[in-house]
Amino acid sequence: MDHTQVKQTHRTYHHQKRILVTGGAGFLGSHLCDHLLADGHDVLCVDNFFTGNKQNIRHILQNANFEFLRHDITFPLYVEVDDIYNLACPASPIHYQFDPVQTTKTSVHGAINVLGLAKRVKAKVLQASTSEIYGDPHQHPQQEAYWGNVNPIGLRACYDEGKRCAETLFFDYHRQHHLRIKVARIFNTYGPHMHPNDGRVVSSFIVQALKGEPITVFGDGSQSRSFCYVDDLIDAMVKLMNTPDDFTGPVNIGNPDEYSVLELARNIIRLTGSKSQIIHKPLPEDDPLKRKPDITMAKKHLGWTPKIGLEEGLEKTIAYFRAFIQK
Ligand SMILES: NC(=O)c1ccc[n+]([C@@H]2O[C@H](COP(=O)([O-])OP(=O)(O)OC[C@H]3O[C@@H](n4cnc5c(N)ncnc54)[C@H](O)[C@@H]3O)[C@@H](O)[C@H]2O)c1
Numbered sequence: 001m002d003h004t005q006v007k008q009t010h011r012t013y014h015h016q017k018r019i020l021v022t023g024g025a026g027f028l029g030s031h032l033c034d035h036l037l038a039d040g041h042d043v044l045c046v047d048n049f050f051t052g053n054k055q056n057i058r059h060i061l062q063n064a065n066f067e068f069l070r071h072d073i074t075f076p077l078y079v080e081v082d083d084i085y086n087l088a089c090p091a092s093p094i095h096y097q098f099d100p101v102q103t104t105k106t107s108v109h110g111a112i113n114v115l116g117l118a119k120r121v122k123a124k125v126l127q128a129s130t131s132e133i134y135g136d137p138h139q140h141p142q143q144e145a146y147w148g149n150v151n152p153i154g155l156r157a158c159y160d161e162g163k164r165c166a167e168t169l170f171f172d173y174h175r176q177h178h179l180r181i182k183v184a185r186i187f188n189t190y191g192p193h194m195h196p197n198d199g200r201v202v203s204s205f206i207v208q209a210l211k212g213e214p215i216t217v218f219g220d221g222s223q224s225r226s227f228c229y230v231d232d233l234i235d236a237m238v239k240l241m242n243t244p245d246d247f248t249g250p251v252n253i254g255n256p257d258e259y260s261v262l263e264l265a266r267n268i269i270r271l272t273g274s275k276s277q278i279i280h281k282p283l284p285e286d287d288p289l290k291r292k293p294d295i296t297m298a299k300k301h302l303g304w305t306p307k308i309g310l311e312e313g314l315e316k317t318i319a320y321f322r323a324f325i326q327k
Pocket of ligand 1: 023073092
């Protein structure tokens with residue numbers, strides 16, 4: 001081995017961390033595992049396969065730096081790690097309303113378990129929180145200082161209030177036990193590995209368009225959403241984890257470009273070349289009318305802005321679902 005090789009090995013060893021990703025077999029988690037492995041880290045992916053699946057991590061199962069553990073995070077976990085990304089939680093209304101009590105348990109007991117683990121092993125811990133903690137917002141675009149407008153007893157509360165309580169726990173562990181925490185408030189994200197039947201607007205429209213089925217728009221479609229491509233989101237999460245210890249967030253991560261749901265449907269029909277018609281159905285309960293992040297804080301503290309526009313991201317996502325449907 002020549003001198004340069006020795007230096008390289010040495011540097012890699014010192015920079016390699018043992019990183020736990022809960023929910024690592026899900027949509028975002030699987031991309032995060034890819035990213036962390038590519039950065040040379042040792043990744044432990046924990047998932048109970050409630051909404052995630054083996055296909056999302058199949059390509060990394062043979063990687064010597066990757067390990068998978070089937071485990072439900074509502075139960076304690078004893079492992080030695082340096083950093084923890086806590087993503088385990090069903091994220092789409094269809095999935096989180098399937099067993100709402102389990103959804104709240106996953107957010108709340110799950111947070112207690114990962115925070116307990118972080119306390120024991122002195123790990124840094126990042127929570128995948130959500131724009132849903134703002135509920136149906138009275139402020140637009142939403143800034144981190146906004147406390148939100150959430151119905152505590154509605155159908156979405158198991159998710160929204162569960163995530164709000166998880167944020168409370170993160171900040172109390174930080175104040176009381178001096179844990180190093182990071183809280184990311186994630187806005188609508190899309191891309192390959194999304195669940196095809198999760199009812200989320202991008203995946204639903206793409207699958208309907210590719211199958212030539214009617215595209216179901218709730219309400220008149222004038223409600224707005226902002227859509228962040230997954231690669232941008234993961235880049236921001238990793239940057240957040242690596243900010244100085246005195247920066248905890250919460251920090252909004254998302255793409256502020258705003259589109260109406262109807263515009264999204266029309267874009268998807270155009271990009272897929274589909275002959276699908278748009279049909280309208282009643283708005284679900286507590287569906288927010290507007291959702292757009294103010295990302296001033298992310299720009300300042302993470303030096304991050306999203307780079308991938310909607311058209312480019314949709315093309316990549318459509319290519320994934322086209323291949324998926326043909327399988
Ligand atoms: N995708 C988005 O647009 C978005 C937006 C805001 C917040 N988030 C948050 O990001 C995280 C990941 O979301 P996603 O879109 O990848 O969803 P996902 O459903 O694809 O992934 C969640 C993963 O967690 C696993 N899981 C669920 N309950 C578990 C439990 N009790 N124990 C262990 N594993 C469990 C699931 O099997 C799945 O693999 C979630 O916490 C979600 O709330 C996502």
